[in-house]
Amino acid sequence: MNILIFKTNIRLKKDVGVVKSYLSADESIIQWNVDRDDTDKILRVVSTSNDPIEIIKTINEAGYHCEELPD
Amino acid sequence: MRTRDENKVRIIREAALKMMVKEGLDGFSMHKLAKAANISPATIYIYFKDKEDLVAQISRDAATKMMDITFKNFDPSMSFSEGLRVQWVNRAKYCMKYPDQMHFLEQLRHSPYGEKLSEMMGETFKKIFGDFISNAIKKKELVKVPVEVYWSIAFAPLYNLVKFHMAGKSLGGRKFILSDKIMRETFELVLKALKP
Numbered sequence: 001m002n003i004l005i006f007k008t009n010i011r012l013k014k015d016v017g018v019v020k021s022y023l024s025a026d027e028s029i030i031q032w033n034v035d036r037d038d039t040d041k042i043l044r045v046v047s048t049s050n051d052p053i054e055i056i057k058t059i060n061e062a063g064y065h066c067e068e069l070p071d
Numbered sequence: 072m073r074t075r076d077e078n079k080v081r082i083i084r085e086a087a088l089k090m091m092v093k094e095g096l097d098g099f100s101m102h103k104l105a106k107a108a109n110i111s112p113a114t115i116y117i118y119f120k121d122k123e124d125l126v127a128q129i130s131r132d133a134a135t136k137m138m139d140i141t142f143k144n145f146d147p148s149m150s151f152s153e154g155l156r157v158q159w160v161n162r163a164k165y166c167m168k169y170p171d172q173m174h175f176l177e178q179l180r181h182s183p184y185g186e187k188l189s190e191m192m193g194e195t196f197k198k199i200f201g202d203f204i205s206n207a208i209k210k211k212e213l214v215k216v217p218v219e220v221y222w223s224i225a226f227a228p229l230y231n232l233v234k235f236h237m238a239g240k241s242l243g244g245r246k247f248i249l250s251d252k253i254m255r256e257t258f259e260l261v262l263k264a265l266k267p
Contacts (some may be wrong), residue, residue, distance in 0.1 A: 042112065071113050
């Protein structure tokens with residue numbers, strides 16, 4: 001199990017809804033959440049995959065900015 | 072799987088607690104915490120889903136510690152004077168040893184984050200001390216008064232002395248240290264007041 005952390009611009013509840021429809025198609029994702037209270041609108045993904053690129057691509061496709069935050 | 076670094080978790084929790092006490096729960100953010108603790112936000116988010124999760128984990132820990140200390144060596148079937156004495160010792164110890172945690176729980180009680188936890192703690196306290204109080208009334212060791220009156224007489228004097236002690240001064244800036252002797256004297260007066 002891997003935990004991947006991203007900085008995004010998923011600001012509003014409806015944005016989370018949009019992202020949801022995209023992320024739910026990814027079967028390697030076990031759990032995810034967006035901390036909309038944070039300035040960086042953190043996307044946290046628990047996944048069986050350790051590849052941030054796939055998730056960045058997915059979020060970009062949904063129409064949002066996404067970059068991995070280093071430890 | 073990333074290995075869990077317990078030391079980091081501890082550092083994050085301790086820094087978060089300090090910050091919440093200082094700035095309040097509303098003023099606290101994961102971002103500010105990262106800066107203050109000199110840890111990257113990503114690291115914090117690895118261990119905690121969001122602010123709510125962090126507050127929940129810290130609250131659970133703080134509540135458990137508080138109850139462990141408060142109920143140590145205490146039994147609701149004790150005589151009233153012995154039970155109350157144990158309570159005084161435990162509560163004074165907790166306040167002096169963990170002032171940050173005490174303030175944090177106090178804040179939590181008045182925030183939406185803490186409603187559930189406070190309720191749960193309230194239930195536990197009510198159960199244990201409810202038995203203690205009704206036993207004492209039955210045995211005619213305690214006067215029957217509303218619980219607010221009982222609490223104010225039984226514990227407010229102690230908490231006030233602890234407050235003086237932690238400030239290092241009392242009325243008009245007078246130097247103050249809470250000695251065993253002062254505590255004993257006050258305790259005897261409290262017992263006298265609560266006797267039927």
